[in-house]
Amino acid sequence: MDNKENITNSENVEEKEINSKKEDNKFKKFISEHKKQSIAIGIGTVALIAVAVCLAVFGLGDKSKDSTTTAKVTDITAQPTTVEQTTVEPTTEVNHDNDTISKLTGDWIPKKLGNKRPIAVMINNIGDAIPQSGISKASIIHECPVEGGMTRLMALFEDTKDIKRIGSIRSCRIYYCYISNEYDAIYTHFGQSKYAKDYLNTDAIDNISGLSAVGNTTFYRASDKYSPHDVYTDHDKLEAAIKTLGYERKYDKDYKGKYKFAEVDGDKVEIKGQSAYKVSLGYPINAPWFEYDENTGLYKRFQYGGKHIDENNNEQLAFNNIICQYVDYGIYPDGKSIDMTVTGSGEGYYITNGVCQKITWKKEQMSDVTKYYNPKGREIKLNVGKTYVAYLGKNMNVTVQDKEAFEKANQKKSEKENTAETTK
Template identity: 45%
Template sequence: MAGGEYKYVKLRKGCGAFERYGMKDHSDKVKGLLSDFSPNFRVTARRMIILTAVFLCLGLLAGCGKDEDEEEKPQETVQETVTKEEPSDVTKPAPEEEKEDPNKLDAGMMRSYLSGLPVDEKIGNRRPVAIMLNNLEAAQPMSGISRADVVYEYVVEGGITRLMGLFENYDDLDKIGSVRSCREYFVYTALEFDAIYMHFGQATYAVDLLAQDYVDNLNGLGEAGDTCFYRTTDRQAPHNVYTSAAGIEAGIKKLGYREDHYDGYKGKFKFCDLDKTITNENGASAKHIEPNYKINKPWFDYNEKTGKYDRYQYGGPQIDELTGEQLSYDNVILQYNKWAQLDQKDYLAFDCHSGGIIQYCTKGMFSIGTWRRDVDSAKDGNVDMAPVRYYDMEGNEIEINNGKTFVCVIQDTALDEIVLE
C-alpha cells in the first residue's frame, strides 16, 4: 500500500497522527477537489463541480457591475409637499403572532447529541459507549447495531473494515456485537463524542493512547474483561464475543468512570431544527453510494419511500440479527483522511487531526465540504478531544438531518474511486 512514510513516534498528549506518522501531505489533491476528479468518479460528481464553480463565479461577479474608477453621480432630489387627509377611523395592524420554538420539548426531554431527536434527559446526558464491531463476513449478522445512532467504518489491515457503533439507548439490549479489537484511529473518533470506548484487545500501536488518563475504555483483555463481555457457542472465536447493557453498566462502575457528559459538552453534529429537512437541493445526485472498500464491498441505496439510505455489503442487505431488519440511515458522510502504512503487516494509521474534505449525502443528494477539529471546543485544551466539525465551501458549519448517521472514513488517495450517482 502507498501512504505515508511509516515511522512510529511515541505518543505525546495532543500530538496528532500526522506528525507522529510522518504522513505524506495530500493537500494538493484536496485543494484540487473542485477541478481534478477522475472520469471514474461518474458524471454526477462532475456536475457537482460545475455547480460549485458557477456559484463561486456568481459570488465573485456580484460586485463587478461597475468600473472601479467610475464615480457615482449624485442624483437630484425633488421635494414635493403633499397634503394628506387625516382618516376619521384609524385601524391599527394586528400584532404578529409569536412563532413557536420548533425545538421546544416537554419537561425532562432534550435533543440527543447523537441523533438530534428528542430523548429522555437521563439518556441524552449520559456518555455514550463506542463499541468496536466485527465486520468480517463470518461475523454477520451483527447484533444490536441498529440501535447505534452513529456508525463509523474504517479500513484496517488487509483491506477489511471494522465498524464502531455509538450507543446511547441500550438499556434493554442483552447482546451487542460481536466485539473486536482496537485500532488507534477509532479511539480518536470516540473521544469526539466523550464516549466510553469498548474493545476486545488492541493493536500494539494503540497501547500508548489507551493508557492516557483522558481515555476511558473497557477492554475485554483488561481489568473489566469478565465483567463486560461474554462468549457465545454459536460461532467460533474470535467472532463470538459480545457485551450487554448489564455488562456495560458493571464495567463502568468497576473502573469508576464518569457516567455523564462533562460540563460544557456541546456535542459533535449541528442538527437542523426539528421542523426542518435538509435536502441538499443545490447538490448532485447521490441515490447510490459506493465507498469502495475492497473486501466487504458495501453500498448504500436511497429509499424514496422511507427517505433513508439502506445499507448493503457482501452482496446483500446488512441486517441486525436481533430485529431481522436492514440497517438504514438518514445521513451518510464520506470523510477523507490522510493515512499511512505502519509496517509490513499492513497496520494503518489515519490522520484524525489535520482536516480534509467530505461529501455529505442525504435525501438522495450530496454536497461537498470540509472537516476539521474544533480546537476551541477541546476539553481542557486537549486537541485529541476536540470534535470534528463539517463545513460547506463558504466556511459555514453544515446542518445535517435529525436521525441516524453513517460515516465512512476513506483513504484520501482513493478519492477518485468513489461512486456517487
C-alpha cells in the same frame, strides 16, 4: 486519483360557524315583513318547543289560530343553509418537558438518556462475522479501514437497555480512540493493536477492555459463533463495568456535541449538489453501498453483496445522513498496522435526502471535534436522525448514481430476475 474526481455519475371540528348576529338580523326582517300575519316560523332544524315560544311572544295564542298555524308549519320548509365544512386532522401536542435533544441524533430523547455519555463499541465487520448483533440500535456508526483491506465499525449507543446482545466485538485501533473521544464516549473493545496500548493505559480515554480485569465479567463468548468472532456483551454487563471502573456516566460539563442539527420539529435540511440515489464506497473487501428510499428519506445499507442486517431483529441498517471523509493514512513500521491521520483538514461529501454535496473538514488538534463545512464555508447541519461516517483513503472512490440511472439499473435487475424465474 484526485478525490475531487472521486465522485462520478452513473447515471385538516368541523367548524360549523353560525353567525348568531347574522341570523338575528334575518329573524327580525322576517317578523317585520310578516307582523300582520299569523304564521309559523320554521328555521332550519329548530325544535317545535322553540316555535311555540315564538308564537306566544307575538300574541298568537288563539286555538283556531293554533290549528291553522300548525298546518302552515307543515307546509313551510325552511331553506337549508349551506355551510362550508373543513375537516382538520386532530393534532396532539407532545410534551417534551422531560426530554432533551440528543447530541447524537438531534432528536428528542428522555433527559436521563440525553445526559448520559454514549458507549462506543468496536464491531467486527469481516464476512465470517456477519450478521452482527445490536448495530441497528446505534445512533451513529463509523467505518474505517483496518489491515488487509477490511474495515471495522464503531457503533455509538445512547441506550443499550433493550438490546439482547451486542457484537461481535473486536480489537482497538488507535485512530478509533481519537474518534470515540470526539463524542465523549466510553470506548469498548476486546484487545488492541500494540500502537494503541500505551494510549489506552492513560487517562486520555475511558475504555472497557476485554483484556483488562473487568474483561471476564463484561464480555462472553456466544456458543452459536466461533472464535474469534464470538465475543459479545450486553447492557447489564456494560453498566456493571462502567460502575466498577468508576467512570463518570454524565457528559463532561463543557462538552457541546460534535454536530449541528436541523430543528427537531422543523423542516429537513435541503442541500445543493448532485442527485444521489445510490452511493458506493471504495472499501475493497466488503464493498458497501447505500440506496436511497424516497418514502422514508433513509439510505439503506448493503455490503458483501446483500443487505446489511442486524441479527437481533432482522432490521436493515439505514441512515438519514452519510458523511464521507478523506484522510491520509499509511502503515506503521511493523508493515501491517494502519496509521490514519484524523487531524488537519481535507475534503469529503455530505449525503442526505437524495443529494450529495462536496464538503471540507477540519480538526486542528486532537482535543477538538471534527467540523464539516459546505462549499460556502458554513458548518453543515445534519438532518435529525442516524448518521454513518466513512473514513476513506484518498485512493478510495465514492461513486454516486443519480435517480434516473438508479431507476434504470433497478428496472434491468428486475427484468433479469423475472427472466431467470420464468426459465426455472
